[in-house]
Amino acid sequence: MNSMSPPVADREDAAPRAMPSEEKLPPPRSTVRRMFRHRSLLAGSCICVVLIGLVAAAPLLTGADPNQQNPMAILQPPSAEFPMGTDAFGRDLMARVLFGGRVSILASVTVVILGAFFGTLMGLVAGYFGGRPGFLLMRVVDLLLAFPGILLALAITAILGPGLINGIIAISVILVPVYARLVEGATTEVCALPYIDAAVTLGAGPWRILATHVLPNLMPSIIVMTTIWLGIAMLWISALGFIGLGVQPPNPEWGAILNDGQQFITLAWWMTVFPGLFLSLFVIGVNLIGDGLRDELDPRVAQ
Amino acid sequence: MTTRTQEIVAQQGRWARALGRLGSVKALDMVVRRLFSMVMLAFSISVLVFLLIRLVPGDPVIEMLGAEAASDELAARLRGQLGLDQSLVHQYLAWAGKVIQGDFGYSYGYQRPIADLVARNMPATLQLTASALVLSVALGMLIGAWAAVARNRAPDTMGMTMALAFMSVPSFWLGMLLILVFAVQLQWFPVVGGTSLRGLVLPAATLALGTMGFNARFVRSSLISAMGQNHVMTARAKGLSRWQVFSRHVMRNSLLPVLTVVGLQLGNLLSGTVVVETVFSRPGLGRLLVDAIMAKDYLTVQACVLIIALIYALTNLVVDLMYPVLDPRIVRR
Numbered sequence: 001m002n003s004m005s006p007p008v009a010d011r012e013d014a015a016p017r018a019m020p021s022e023e024k025l026p027p028p029r030s031t032v033r034r035m036f037r038h039r040s041l042l043a044g045s046c047i048c049v050v051l052i053g054l055v056a057a058a059p060l061l062t063g064a065d066p067n068q069q070n071p072m073a074i075l076q077p078p079s080a081e082f083p084m085g086t087d088a089f090g091r092d093l094m095a096r097v098l099f100g101g102r103v104s105i106l107a108s109v110t111v112v113i114l115g116a117f118f119g120t121l122m123g124l125v126a127g128y129f130g131g132r133p134g135f136l137l138m139r140v141v142d143l144l145l146a147f148p149g150i151l152l153a154l155a156i157t158a159i160l161g162p163g164l165i166n167g168i169i170a171i172s173v174i175l176v177p178v179y180a181r182l183v184e185g186a187t188t189e190v191c192a193l194p195y196i197d198a199a200v201t202l203g204a205g206p207w208r209i210l211a212t213h214v215l216p217n218l219m220p221s222i223i224v225m226t227t228i229w230l231g232i233a234m235l236w237i238s239a240l241g242f243i244g245l246g247v248q249p250p251n252p253e254w255g256a257i258l259n260d261g262q263q264f265i266t267l268a269w270w271m272t273v274f275p276g277l278f279l280s281l282f283v284i285g286v287n288l289i290g291d292g293l294r295d296e297l298d299p300r301v302a303q
Numbered sequence: 304m305t306t307r308t309q310e311i312v313a314q315q316g317r318w319a320r321a322l323g324r325l326g327s328v329k330a331l332d333m334v335v336r337r338l339f340s341m342v343m344l345a346f347s348i349s350v351l352v353f354l355l356i357r358l359v360p361g362d363p364v365i366e367m368l369g370a371e372a373a374s375d376e377l378a379a380r381l382r383g384q385l386g387l388d389q390s391l392v393h394q395y396l397a398w399a400g401k402v403i404q405g406d407f408g409y410s411y412g413y414q415r416p417i418a419d420l421v422a423r424n425m426p427a428t429l430q431l432t433a434s435a436l437v438l439s440v441a442l443g444m445l446i447g448a449w450a451a452v453a454r455n456r457a458p459d460t461m462g463m464t465m466a467l468a469f470m471s472v473p474s475f476w477l478g479m480l481l482i483l484v485f486a487v488q489l490q491w492f493p494v495v496g497g498t499s500l501r502g503l504v505l506p507a508a509t510l511a512l513g514t515m516g517f518n519a520r521f522v523r524s525s526l527i528s529a530m531g532q533n534h535v536m537t538a539r540a541k542g543l544s545r546w547q548v549f550s551r552h553v554m555r556n557s558l559l560p561v562l563t564v565v566g567l568q569l570g571n572l573l574s575g576t577v578v579v580e581t582v583f584s585r586p587g588l589g590r591l592l593v594d595a596i597m598a599k600d601y602l603t604v605q606a607c608v609l610i611i612a613l614i615y616a617l618t619n620l621v622v623d624l625m626y627p628v629l630d631p632r633i634v635r636r
């Protein structure tokens with residue numbers, strides 16, 4: 001995991017440097033200020049910051065333990081004592097939603113970091129070195145992409161067994177080929193440019209070229225892609241939790257809480273409405289940020 | 304009246320010519336290459352799915368039967384059925400040979416042949432997927448076209464906000480909300496939908512709405528890029544009405560990307576049935592897959608994953624083969 005932090009740090013300061021097609025814009029203002037003028041970016045950031053704040057401050061906002069059962073307060077509707085009501089075990093739903101959000105958010109962030117790291121690495125290697133190994137690598141990527149949506153993740157959880165960590169691994173594996181495909185194409189494109197020849201002439205090794213000349217060029221696309229896939233990763237993590245293959249009871253997670261809610265849907269609407277609202281708002285926020293970043297950073301990334 | 308007839312004749316001519324091109328050497332070459340790559344893909348998929356069960360940590364036979372329930376005789380029989388005592392290549396060939404004949408093995412969890420289980424669950428899933436596909440493409444095209452025509456005005460903003468919202472809302476939550484409103488509150492539809500037509504409405508709507516957002520955004524952007532082309536401006540300049548330009552010059556050009564989306568979308572819908580069937584406690588392939596994963600019924604998992612992946616691959620083959628019919632230029636490349 002520690003080996004993962006440098007590329008992330010890199011990513012942040014690479015963004016302003018690698019801005020493409022700036023000619024049409026008026027003199028470059030601070031990137032941050034320009035981004036905040038973008039409406040969906042602003043709205044998305046606000047939603048995500050508020051939700052992350054709420055989830056981070058969970059112990060301050062609720063005194064209740066998310067796993068504390070209370071037989072005296074089963075399936076209570078929202079009230080002053082239980083702002084979001086209680087579930088079938090008398091557990092405080094607000095505590096569960098807030099603490100469960102930590103799991104959902106951290107898990108999906110881990111998924112995209114893992115997927116982006118290994119996928120980018122694979123794409124860079126296949127794109128730069130090419131040849132037979134690159135070709136074989138990309139055929140593996142094609143094969144993995146032949147499985148639609150969450151199907152491959154389900155197959156992997158079937159092997160590894162249910163659980164949060166296994167779910168994270170399974171969904172990261174789906175992201176790897178997606179990144180590899182994008183990065184491989186872009187790497188091949190960049191490597192055809194004259195300045196790469198210049199770098200080779202000057203004696204730079206392949207890893208140095210990839211790290212200092214190729215990767216910064218791809219950063220805008222990778223950042224946009226990561227935001228888009230963060231939303232999808234969160235949907236899939238919670239889908240696994242909902243099906244019962246992700247986070248295991250009694251631990252809270254947005255999808256798993258909704259699974260509890262489904263069993264009592266005719267009796268307790270609050271168990272369905274609140275966790276889903278948090279989950280959906282977060283994904284909407286992430287997707288708004290993704291849309292904004294795509295407009296600002298990289299109009300090329302399709303979808 | 305005569306213009307209409309002329310139009311029909313011209314249309315038929317175009318189709319005949321497109322089909323005629325399919326008969327040409329180049330088109331035949333393309334079809335053969337596509338078919339070959341499809342066979343390769345199907346082969347690779349089957350190898351991966353086959354290896355799946357061999358990756359299970361520990362003894363898969365004991366895992367499948369349960370450590371305490373496994374009598375030696377039963378374990379030996381299952382081991383023989385899986386061919387675990389032979390080489391991997393031999394195992395694969397034996398397995399693939401049976402699968403081609405429609406024999407997926409025997410599910411010990413359900414106590415019946417897997418082919419039987421699949422045949423029993425498949426129609427419900429196909430019914431759900433097909434109705435969701437039609438609904439999602441139709442709605443997506445409608446909203447996307449409206450948004451593209453009214454670009455940057457109220458319908459555009461509204462449609463795209465809605466599209467983004469539906470893309471972001473998890474399908475299982477959407478399904479639960481629909482149950483809360485239409486089944487619990489209004490009682491228009493049953494809470495647990497069977498395979499009846501009335502029970503189909505909510506699951507199909509749930510599945511469709513999730514992908515509808517993506518479709519609407521895609522149709523909008525492909526229409527907008529089609530509208531920016533020179534021949535569209537020419538058509539407007541020579542005096543055609545907006546509607547004529549839109550329906551004859553813009554729509555046709557944006558149909559091709561939409562076809563691609565339909566192919567991709569079918570995969571999402573098929574794997575989406577896993578979640579939707581769980582929400583509505585509906586029988587189907589997705590539900591079968593989840594139950595099999597829970598029960599460590601690996602042979603059933605294998606069969607479900609293989610079938611869904613193959614349906615997806617096959618759809619994309621059909622989409623690929625449709626391209627030259629819609630756009631004859633593709634064959635020349």
